[in-house]
Amino acid sequence: MQKDIEDFKVFVSSHRFASETNSDPGGGVSRGHAVLVRKATKSYGVGRSRSTILDGLDMTVKKGSIYGLLGASGCGKTTLLSCLVGRRSLNSGEILVLGHEPGTPESGVPGPRVGYMPQELALYGDFTIKETLQYFGRIYNLRSAFVDSQLEFLSNLLDLPPSIRYVKTLSGGQQRRVSFAVALFHEPELLILDEPTVGVDPLLRRSIWNHLIRQSVDHGRTVIVTTHYIEEAREANTIGMMRSGRLLAEESPKNLLRNSRRPSLEDAFLKLCMDEINDSDEQSTVVAHCTSNEDGQTSATVQPDDNITTDNSCNQVDIHETDTGRVHHTNGQASSATPADLSNALSNLGIPNKAAKMKRKNHTTNVALPSLQRLGALIRKNYLMTFRNIGIFVFIYLIPAFQAIVFNVTLGHEPMNLKLAIVNDELSSGNTCNYTTECSYSMLSCRYLRYIKKNIIQMPYGNISDALEAGKNGQVWGVIHFGHNFTEEFEIRQSAGDSASLENIIRSRISINMDSSNQQIDVFIEKWLLEAFGDFFKDFMKACQYEPEAGYIPVVFLDPVYGEKDTPFTEFMAPGLIISIVYFMAVSLTAGVFVSERKQGLLDRCLVAGVTMTEILIGQLVNQFSILIGQTTLVFLCMLLAFNIPCHGNLALAVFITFLQGFVGMCFGLLIATLCDNENSALLLSQASFLPFTVISGVCWPIEGMPPYLRNIAYSMPLTYAIESLRCVFARGWGIDRRDVYVGILISIAWILGLLILCLFVIRIRKYAR
Numbered sequence: 001m002q003k004d005i006e007d008f009k010v011f012v013s014s015h016r017f018a019s020e021t022n023s024d025p026g027g028g029v030s031r032g033h034a035v036l037v038r039k040a041t042k043s044y045g046v047g048r049s050r051s052t053i054l055d056g057l058d059m060t061v062k063k064g065s066i067y068g069l070l071g072a073s074g075c076g077k078t079t080l081l082s083c084l085v086g087r088r089s090l091n092s093g094e095i096l097v098l099g100h101e102p103g104t105p106e107s108g109v110p111g112p113r114v115g116y117m118p119q120e121l122a123l124y125g126d127f128t129i130k131e132t133l134q135y136f137g138r139i140y141n142l143r144s145a146f147v148d149s150q151l152e153f154l155s156n157l158l159d160l161p162p163s164i165r166y167v168k169t170l171s172g173g174q175q176r177r178v179s180f181a182v183a184l185f186h187e188p189e190l191l192i193l194d195e196p197t198v199g200v201d202p203l204l205r206r207s208i209w210n211h212l213i214r215q216s217v218d219h220g221r222t223v224i225v226t227t228h229y230i231e232e233a234r235e236a237n238t239i240g241m242m243r244s245g246r247l248l249a250e251e252s253p254k255n256l257l258r259n260s261r262r263p264s265l266e267d268a269f270l271k272l273c274m275d276e277i278n279d280s281d282e283q284s285t286v287v288a289h290c291t292s293n294e295d296g297q298t299s300a301t302v303q304p305d306d307n308i309t310t311d312n313s314c315n316q317v318d319i320h321e322t323d324t325g326r327v328h329h330t331n332g333q334a335s336s337a338t339p340a341d342l343s344n345a346l347s348n349l350g351i352p353n354k355a356a357k358m359k360r361k362n363h364t365t366n367v368a369l370p371s372l373q374r375l376g377a378l379i380r381k382n383y384l385m386t387f388r389n390i391g392i393f394v395f396i397y398l399i400p401a402f403q404a405i406v407f408n409v410t411l412g413h414e415p416m417n418l419k420l421a422i423v424n425d426e427l428s429s430g431n432t433c434n435y436t437t438e439c440s441y442s443m444l445s446c447r448y449l450r451y452i453k454k455n456i457i458q459m460p461y462g463n464i465s466d467a468l469e470a471g472k473n474g475q476v477w478g479v480i481h482f483g484h485n486f487t488e489e490f491e492i493r494q495s496a497g498d499s500a501s502l503e504n505i506i507r508s509r510i511s512i513n514m515d516s517s518n519q520q521i522d523v524f525i526e527k528w529l530l531e532a533f534g535d536f537f538k539d540f541m542k543a544c545q546y547e548p549e550a551g552y553i554p555v556v557f558l559d560p561v562y563g564e565k566d567t568p569f570t571e572f573m574a575p576g577l578i579i580s581i582v583y584f585m586a587v588s589l590t591a592g593v594f595v596s597e598r599k600q601g602l603l604d605r606c607l608v609a610g611v612t613m614t615e616i617l618i619g620q621l622v623n624q625f626s627i628l629i630g631q632t633t634l635v636f637l638c639m640l641l642a643f644n645i646p647c648h649g650n651l652a653l654a655v656f657i658t659f660l661q662g663f664v665g666m667c668f669g670l671l672i673a674t675l676c677d678n679e680n681s682a683l684l685l686s687q688a689s690f691l692p693f694t695v696i697s698g699v700c701w702p703i704e705g706m707p708p709y710l711r712n713i714a715y716s717m718p719l720t721y722a723i724e725s726l727r728c729v730f731a732r733g734w735g736i737d738r739r740d741v742y743v744g745i746l747i748s749i750a751w752i753l754g755l756l757i758l759c760l761f762v763i764r765i766r767k768y769a770r
């Protein structure tokens, strides 16, 4: 066993570092390398859930070569590739791709210099094959003639279905081939392919590898490819065998087979893995001593030791510069290099040192101007996606109008068929409900009941206890009770005037017990019964030749300054509702926009192609903007024309205020999209914001009715001022010169800017951007 371990260490060390020194025969340092990775460390999570995925990994990929990256599932291959294409950053260590650090403007990575095929399909299902390639062609700014010729060439090479077929209708294998074609078709210098041959039949796999070999041999392009079919990696120039975040070996397939003394790569990989496992077991009982042999290669001897110690020198790479500027990597001599030496060596390798890191930092804070051609491609794509699916199209445009209809049809109308129990003791002594319309004190109870609105159904009851029981059982909304001598007592009270006795006053009363469990119904019934009394009394006074108004309490509501007497509830709610509908449609439409694209790997693919998150945001805003125009128009048509909600002010101003709020909603949706990793959480967040926002913003209840602390919260909501502003335009007819109106507009604009800045901030933090 000890011998095996020794052999393994010699084998791994010698091959790893020999390959580094040999891989740059010309001594051209980074010029000969397409990719250099040094001491790459990458972890996910924090605290106890932190797991290290890349653990001091070194990797060297020669220009024009094919590099097969092999490793068990979950060993970190995709993580490494995403660091290479600039989509993730290392915790420590350095990466150089095509001579530059990924993400710097001069690197062209992300960008057209690299072709990336992510593990996910990363295709738009609603696009045809042709549209897919045309879309990426626009992103890469390729001429359409070139796109067409590549489409034909790749269709033949990859045996693609007819280019008019929609991606979503293709089989899994066909879809992967389209995805592969997307990575290839702009002929990048560096191809990074994450499992391109999964689900592809052997014949096609052969032709894919032939193509990759041609790309490397004939065109000098570099290919890094991960695969689970280990044996197909025989075609690669170099194989990196990855395990536990490090490369166990980095060597040509031939040398790997020879040195491992195994017949197949799979066996060689197995042996390396087994040795690695044994090695880590042994590490608790042995100390490995690494020495450099005269070739500059590392050998290892293993000695038993009771003390549990490990010597990391085996994993250390000492980089020093020779006179020729060529860099050698030896092992076990790291202590001899000063930090300055290391920094110089890194610089010569083209690997950025501290100063370069500072530079990189500055790059990431630079805001690159959006590219018009990429923006055009994104906007076109967004429109195609929207209009292609008729279901989505209808949903987007008609749902707000439908909501407005539902609102108008259901809300604000007077309740009908409300049952009220009538207990009229005037009838108990055999009287019939006969009354005249003249000045006569006879059966006034019946005369009063005549004036009660038809919305109330009068249900006669024999006695008060039965009527109250019916109220308790929910059969009636209230009980109206007239005493035995109601009419006589009423007459006495009229003639007594100020000297009426309390007893007389009580007997001449109409007593009402309400079921006040429903406040709205309670309010309506109360109002109608009072109105009925007003009308009854006015009529009676008139019949008796008195001034009809004489019996009224001396509080009179004259014509309102704004609005009308008895303004319907719908008119109060309409401005708030219009804004809420438009706002929340915008939120829910944008909240999911690139969440699903991100999940499907599309966002990654686009970002690696050079698209920036700012461009994606602008593209979405433009797309949503036009949708917003349609939605706002339909909602206004519905409200104003179909349901006659009056707008006393300038209609254009009302539309503008609504439109701005739609924009605020879009920005809020985009913020959700940048924060959430999946559609569910995006949907949940947008839904969860709906109720508090509408309730607190004064859509259905006046803010003046809220406790003072809640009022402050209400005014910090994005909708509140805009709703008040729109209400002023609708109900008061105010113009933009009024403070309440322009404040709503200014605050909406402030929200838009604030949310957009927040989006960009989140994007920077979450590293969506370059």
Ligand SMILES: Nc1ncnc2c1ncn2[C@@H]1O[C@H](COP(=O)(O)OP(=O)(O)OP(=O)(O)O)[C@@H](O)[C@H]1O
Pocket: 044, 045, 053, 071, 072, 073, 074, 075, 076, 077, 078, 079, 080, 119
């Ligand atoms: N964003 C993330 N947050 C936390 N863990 C992650 C994240 N991405 C990947 N991982 C974890 O990192 C490990 C390496 O993942 P990675 O996708 O790089 O492996 P892989 O070698 O490409 O696997 P496979 O061959 O199955 O695709 C896995 O355990 C994975 O669960």
